[in-house]
Structures are given as C-alpha cells and as structure tokens.
Amino acid sequence: MTLPPLTLHLAAPRGFCAGVDRAIKIVEMALEKWGAPVYVRHEIVHNRFVVDGLRAKGAVFVEELDECPPDRPVIFSAHGVPKAVPAEAARREMIYVDATCPLVSKVHIEAARHHENGLQMIMIGHAGHPETLGTMGQLPEGEVLLVETAEDVARIEVRDPERLAFVTQTTLSVDDTADIVAALRARFPAIVGPHKEDICYATTNRQEAVKAMAPECDALLVVGAPNSSNSKRLVEVGARAGCAYAQLVQRAADIDWRALEGIRSVGITAGASAPEVLIEEVIEAFRDRYAVTVRPVTTAEENVEFKVPRILRVPA
Incomplete structure (x- = not known):
C-alpha cells in the first residue's frame, strides 16, 4: 500500500530548555547523593512523562512542605517558590535544594x-x-x-x-x-520595566520558530502538558500565525488522526519541559501512516547551560 506524502516541519529550537534540563539533573543528582526517597515540592517541571520517570527512580512529589518528613531532602521545582517556603524548610532544619530556573x-x-x-x-x-x-x-x-x-x-x-x-x-x-x-x-507613564526582557530566551525562541513555520503548515502539533504555560502559548502563537489547526498533545496516542485527514504538511514543536523522546514518538507515528519528509525549521541556536547548586557538587 502506498502511503500518502506528508511534509513534517520540525521546529528548532524545541523541547527542553536549560532550566528544565538543570531541574531534572538536580533531582537525579539528589537521588544519587542521598538515596531514595527524595521529596519534590510540586512537579519539578510540567511534564507527566518526566515526572513519572523520576518517580520510578525514587522521587516523591508533594504539593506542600508539610507533606515532607524533616529527615529527607526536599527539592523546590523549577517554577520557583514563595520566600516563606525555604524559610520554613530552614526553620525545620531540612536539607533543601532550590531547582528554581535561574x-x-x-x-x-x-x-x-x-x-x-x-x-x-x-x-x-x-x-x-x-x-x-x-x-x-x-x-x-x-x-x-x-x-x-x-x-x-x-x-x-x-x-x-x-x-x-x-x-x-x-x-x-x-x-x-x-x-x-x-x-x-x-x-502609568512612570512605570519602571525590567532591564532585560523577563520572558526567557527559550520561550521566545520556541515562539519564533512556530511563527516561521505556521504559515506553511496545514496543522501544528505542540508536544507538551496541559498544565505547561509555555506549551499552551505555542498553540496560541501557531493559530495566530496562520495555522488553521493547532493542538496540544502529550504523546503520540493523543493525536486526533481524523482531524488530520487530507493534510499535506504538519508542524511539530514541543514545550520547554517536553523530552525529545516524545517528539520522536510523534514523528514515528506519522511515519507509520504517511511517506514522511522531515524539513527542519531552525530560527535560533541554543547553547545555554546552568550549573547545579553547590550542595550537589560537593561530597556528602
């Protein structure tokens, strides 16, 4: 059977940013240093696949500090926490690691x-x-x-x-x-703004890549979680940039193939907390159904790297 032709426009940059990469590394290094369980206040990043993978290694995800025993390390998620949280951890004499994105x-x-x-x-x-x-x-x-x-x-x-x-x-x-x-x-003409844009480089870069490819695509799929702010923004940006069908999918199993009937070109990108393995899974799902030509759309090169906190770089 001859498969119908399809062009996949693959955004670059896409997926993990430096802050997400660092946060995941922090949980993995904490498990190596202190053993399981290590507690994490809130999902370390907004991606179920990532969270489930860390849970399988011994991370315990909680919403509040009072759910953590005082004798085990706790990690604060990449999204940041109110000032009162580390203050309370210090008061309880807990070991804590702040994975807030720099x-x-x-x-x-x-x-x-x-x-x-x-x-x-x-x-x-x-x-x-x-x-x-x-x-x-x-x-x-x-x-x-x-x-x-x-x-x-x-x-x-x-x-x-x-x-x-x-x-x-x-x-x-x-x-x-x-x-x-x-x-x-x-x-408020006197209002003071940031010295440098607060919206992070990764969010900006991923949106620019979507803007570049959206007009060429019959559909746009954003791999990401429904509670991921930057992923949801990519869907909105794609729709506004001229893509008639823009959808968020967590995994290949979420793709609505009926909605894609008759299409000739699809844009694929991923939010900053979605791992590359999920993007590859989506591409493979298209290869099963179409004769796929992959066309990279590169609008920026990223080489940012953030150090992990010192507590993880010194011996126990």
Whole structure:
C-alpha cells in the first residue's frame, strides 16, 4: 500500500530548555547523593512523562512542605517558590535544594530590588500558576498586583501611579505581553520595566520558530502538558500565525488522526519541559501512516547551560 506524502516541519529550537534540563539533573543528582526517597515540592517541571520517570527512580512529589518528613531532602521545582517556603524548610532544619530556573530567580531579584526602592509591583502572569505564585510570594502580601490581560490594566488600583514597576512570568506569549506592557505604559507613564526582557530566551525562541513555520503548515502539533504555560502559548502563537489547526498533545496516542485527514504538511514543536523522546514518538507515528519528509525549521541556536547548586557538587 502506498502511503500518502506528508511534509513534517520540525521546529528548532524545541523541547527542553536549560532550566528544565538543570531541574531534572538536580533531582537525579539528589537521588544519587542521598538515596531514595527524595521529596519534590510540586512537579519539578510540567511534564507527566518526566515526572513519572523520576518517580520510578525514587522521587516523591508533594504539593506542600508539610507533606515532607524533616529527615529527607526536599527539592523546590523549577517554577520557583514563595520566600516563606525555604524559610520554613530552614526553620525545620531540612536539607533543601532550590531547582528554581535561574531566569525565574532573576525576576525574583528584580521584584525584591524594586520593593526595596519603595515601588509597588505589577506582575504580568497567569493566576494560580506556580511561577506566578512564587514571584508574588517574594514580597509581602498586597505588594504585588497581578494582571493577566490588557483589559486588567484599566481596572487595577495602585497606591501611587508614580511609584510602580512591573515584572512578567517567563513563559508568556511575547506578543500578548507586549500589548499588556503597552497598556501599562499608557496608563502609568512612570512605570519602571525590567532591564532585560523577563520572558526567557527559550520561550521566545520556541515562539519564533512556530511563527516561521505556521504559515506553511496545514496543522501544528505542540508536544507538551496541559498544565505547561509555555506549551499552551505555542498553540496560541501557531493559530495566530496562520495555522488553521493547532493542538496540544502529550504523546503520540493523543493525536486526533481524523482531524488530520487530507493534510499535506504538519508542524511539530514541543514545550520547554517536553523530552525529545516524545517528539520522536510523534514523528514515528506519522511515519507509520504517511511517506514522511522531515524539513527542519531552525530560527535560533541554543547553547545555554546552568550549573547545579553547590550542595550537589560537593561530597556528602
């Protein structure tokens, strides 16, 4: 039987970023150093395949610190945690390792610096996302106002419009965030922004790759988890860039083949917490059904690497 032809546009960069790579390495090194179980507060990264793999090695995932026994190490997820969490771990004399992505930590430091200078903070982010909770939790309650949309900017009540600064979640849509920043600057001309863009290099690069290939694709599949902010943004970016069918899939088993009937070209990318093995699984699923030609779409080269915390680099 002759398989129908299909062009797969494969985005590069895609998948793991340096912060995710570091966070996973931290859990693996902690298990090597202290043995199982090692506790992890919240999913280390938002990907079920990764989390299940670490769980099989002896990681125990919990949502709150009080679920951890005081005599076992605990790791804080890549998304960051409120300031009160490491303070409580220290009070309980626990061994803890902070796997917060250094680019998220940079936002935490910015927020603290602006607070010390007497500025009220506005955070652009998604309510309830662990990164947003972690960043807002760096400052006393009420010191950070959250906006999710440009419309929110018109509704917020600030203490002093002349004494404001803003930070953003690192995994947002670049274009949506630009609209919100424009609304903030229009309403509060004196507002202070970050020295350097808060949206991380990996989020920006993955969105640029999707924008480059979306107009060429009949469909776009983003490999990622439904609770992954940067993965969901890739779907939105693809749809906005001209791809008629853009969907998030966790694995090849989630692909809706009926929706893809008659297509000639598909774009494939992956969120920053999706491992390459899942992307390969999706490509193989297409090879089973089509005569596939893979066309790489490369818009940036990434060579960023972050060191693991010192506690893991010294002998026990």
